[in-house]
Amino acid sequence: MTGTYMPESPNNTTFREQLNLAQHAAMEADKSMLSFGLGISDPKAIFGTTANLAESFGSHRVFDMPTSENAMTGIGIGAAIAGSRVLMTHQRMDFFLLAMDQLVNNAAKWHYMFNGQMKVPLTIRLIVGRGWGQGPTHAQNLQSWFAHVPGLKVVVPSKTDAVASQLYSAIMDDNPVIFIEHRWLHEQQCGSTSVLPLQSPHESVRVHRQGADCTIVANSFMVLEALIAADFLQHRGINVEVVETVSLEQSEWQKIYDSVEKTGRLLVCDSAHGHFSVASEVVSSVTEQCFKALTEAPRRLCLPPYPEPTSYYLTKPFYRNANDIVAAVAEMMGVKVAGGIELDVSTPHDVPGNWFKGPF
Amino acid sequence: MTGTYMPESPNNTTFREQLNLAQHAAMEADKSMLSFGLGISDPKAIFGTTANLAESFGSHRVFDMPTSENAMTGIGIGAAIAGSRVLMTHQRMDFFLLAMDQLVNNAAKWHYMFNGQMKVPLTIRLIVGRGWGQGPTHAQNLQSWFAHVPGLKVVVPSKTDAVASQLYSAIMDDNPVIFIEHRWLHEQQCGSTSVLPLQSPHESVRVHRQGADCTIVANSFMVLEALIAADFLQHRGINVEVVETVSLEQSEWQKIYDSVEKTGRLLVCDSAHGHFSVASEVVSSVTEQCFKALTEAPRRLCLPPYPEPTSYYLTKPFYRNANDIVAAVAEMMGVKVAGGIELDVSTPHDVPGNWFKGPF
């Protein structure tokens, strides 16, 4: 592969590098593939995730675009229908609101309404912002919108070991796939796990941690918070099962139901607003499927029902973190858990790490 | 009031007439009010609902518009911020997908992100199509999208007696309100109930019928189906409570919880797709609030997870009707209900009544 980030040891790799690698591999594997988006080939290369793609594959296949989100989405769909494999990238999901007509009225329905005669191999990367004053219009995660529309697939990565294979399989999927990336994950190291091969079969649900006391269902950045909470709880004798919804497709959630059948308790950690949401669907699907097994009312930990304010001082209580998860689990278990997780006080609450210096 | 439909006896009035009446009254009451939409002043007057408005109030206040849904929504928002009260109308919700950026990034957040200094008194009427080949892109109801966005109010009328007061209070509300009208309701007679005064206080939840055996939560056209089913079930000794969610705002749903506390059973009839939906929210809110009271797993009766096909032959099983409700309730009660409701076989399944001759 040309021009790809290739870390010396796979464990040293980051989420961002893995995203880049998947794109290089896909462009290489399918010569019909096109990739475009605002700033995709500029010096910042979408937080580094699209680095070297234009250089490696040429500006006829990888290109920047006018600020025309609606038509450009239609153009991506039209090219995909014609036989190109298409990847589009948006620096923020919020900008993509301009393109809902193309996405919902065309992409999602095309294969269906033309009776299977055409298909739309299109993947759309949408990046969700958070903190550093992203504010009301640069931090939205409308994942439940996409999940509600028949004909769209929604994939929400969270871990560096799987993200390359998840993006690769999204791109190679012959259906429109919405790929929702949280900005705070980009520098996440792979850690001790090894990277999954690009062509690994797609797992809709990943069970990251086994436990008999409570099922925590999470996605995106909340998976990381859930794993921290799980660690802490384990040292207090509470074993939670951490289950990730990689695909927002409730017919593929059997592993969640299996888990709740075992634990009898459900806590859903959604990275979006909680009302009329993905969390609502998890709670209702589980309630329908596992009613007898549930020993407690399921709970949701989600964003409050107002927009992200911009100010540092106002965002403090906006996002749920590992301590909130610990508290919720303790309440559900009817136990007191002493102390709290010592958060890294050297990092302000509105940045993912000290590497982040703003402004975007 | 000038030029309004004024039925001789209020009981003779239709949903359409009541919508028209509310608009005349609002235009009269607030001289700053503007109203626009494609075809609003054309000979068909949005299925008659906007008849005589332009004639009565002038083309500077009531006007047709270019086919520019996105900017026109922004223009409505801008006029509302400036001090006009604004009503927009779209013949199909599907067309309004072009305007999600304006709705979500501007209208919904304006009052919040400018810290209460401005407000957006804007109501958007969205008509949901069904049958007669409306098909994949003329029959969508994305009500859960709007309900998921903080800052929007969503009002879904179903009955002729209340619709005028519901539209009137939506218009007079100083917040953006999405008003979702089902096309099949337009010719609904008021029947024996009397019309509520225009200025009646808004009821978020209406309990149409009391019953101790099962709570049916429905909105829009499904309220009518639920009432037919309830009648039938009563004659079989099963008493269901029919509760309507007029507002899609779960913090205002106490009456639903009260009902389920009494009945222990919940059937949700959603007029949209069931996954990641309003039905999901009803089920999860009820499960969280009434966990102990629930004796059975709640159920959802919704549209299947694929688009409405166009053909008469294909839509037959697409919509849920009163018989489906009867069957679901019977199953939840663990009883057999003999026979079925005799549907009016003189009316084809894809039209609301024989008055409907197509094509739109």
Add this chain to the structure above:
Amino acid sequence: MNKLLAYYHDVLRIRLIEEAIATRYSDQQMRCPTHLSIGQEAAAVGVSRSLRVTDNVYSSHRAHAHYLAKGGSLKALIAELYGKQDGCTGGRGGSMHLTDLDAGFIASTAIVGNSIPLAVGNALHQQVQRLDHITVTYFGDGATEEGSFYEAANFAALKQLPVLFVCENNRFSVYSPMTVRQPSGRSIVELSRAIGLRAEEVDGNDVEAVHKASETLVDKVRKGEGPALLECHTYRHREHCGPNFDDQLGYRAPEEVEQWMQRDPVTQLHNKLVSAGVDESRLVLLKQQIEDEIYEAFAFAKASSTPNPDYNDRYLYA
């Protein structure tokens, strides 16, 4: 003369098909919103005669003429209107979602303006793959008010894509005249030029003029000289959606209607042929042949089996 006859055949064929649909629509067996092309046939015929089978077409809600002129199957169209298994989408899409891939007619869509970007994307594929094919996108005057037209045209001009935009300006969007939608003095052609398209306008009821103008533009588009737009001035005879005449509603000036009716493309061609000395009997025969074809198509559609709703969940995903 042969050329005139060929035009006449194509235009008349679409006219007779649309009239047959109109006549039978009130039987209530074609249960979907249907936008007839009656009065606007010349644009479709003129443009299509400049195209190859391998060229691709996208269209809007009013697509019958474009579909037929490009060679779309008549039987599959009629069966589609009847919601039958043999319809071009098996009954899923109806009149507003036509397709015939063999004929190069990719698709029509029901949302105003939203197939224009698809067509431009199709042309992008053609350019990147260095195909010798071009794309045509048909739409109405109303569609030029959508940002999707503007954004798509900008990108087509930026990349010099092989796409021909064909705007059938029939003066109306449903019942709404230009005066409530576009500023006075608006020229769609000048606007398109300012966006960066090569643009021409033509009498859209004169099939020969349309053919000539589109041939010139198609030639340049195919040579890689960039995208172009052809505005065809025309008029619809009947109501916006549905089978009837609706001038009793008074939304169009009777003189305007009258004037356009005199410019009816079928009548014009008929008169030209007669003036050129073609025997009436030849025209009658030609009409009879078309009517036979139409009769067969309706018979086919009615005999076609009804699609099975048990398979409604098929093809949600590829």
Add this chain to the structure above:
Amino acid sequence: MNKLLAYYHDVLRIRLIEEAIATRYSDQQMRCPTHLSIGQEAAAVGVSRSLRVTDNVYSSHRAHAHYLAKGGSLKALIAELYGKQDGCTGGRGGSMHLTDLDAGFIASTAIVGNSIPLAVGNALHQQVQRLDHITVTYFGDGATEEGSFYEAANFAALKQLPVLFVCENNRFSVYSPMTVRQPSGRSIVELSRAIGLRAEEVDGNDVEAVHKASETLVDKVRKGEGPALLECHTYRHREHCGPNFDDQLGYRAPEEVEQWMQRDPVTQLHNKLVSAGVDESRLVLLKQQIEDEIYEAFAFAKASSTPNPDYNDRYLYA
């Protein structure tokens, strides 16, 4: 001379404010995406000098200059960047969502192109209510690629609304040059004329020229002669978002940068004043006064109390 001095004061004031923000940004206490107007001050000043307090302004993500030139409170701006209670939105909106209703600066928004329709709606209200006020909407060259610009301009022209579109063409959208976004030969002015706007272009770094051009247009707009557009050719000196210079990244030709730096509005005015014989000491004094004002504003912002997140759910609904 007094006029020149007044221009100089306004332009320099914005420059010094923006530079002060840039200097302090790395303290990491202004924690929000911030798009500086450095290099583009003349457009805001020239246009604002043609406006009345009762006229209204909308702007985009790069709004500081427009807000300040219209008379927006400096203290409220700086406090907003610090996320404080006394910020113009109490910390909710940050740099990209400014407002000062007393000054007639209605709002800026963060989504490219999406405040343009709002401004047109504001003008619709002004027209229907027969107010003697006009609306200005500022946006960049990139925003003209959005359908929202096109659709809004069409409606403004259709209704002859009292709105002035001001496009600051700084050649870039983030790092993207015109060549990847708009066809070669594109003229925003000609495009706007084809849409139906009265349109002019001007050297956006020449505050006098901007003032003159905008005065003429504003006059016509106010008289009800319809909407207009003014394109101001200009350049941003620093990175798209954030406080730094970024020309080391190589996305702009050094000669181009150099050339534009020589046309810096502040330097130009300074040189003009010196040539006109204004005493340097007078200019130093003027600068000192501005710096005092800025010092105070920062002191005010830092001293302002922090907003209370317990009230985060306020003002969700009116």
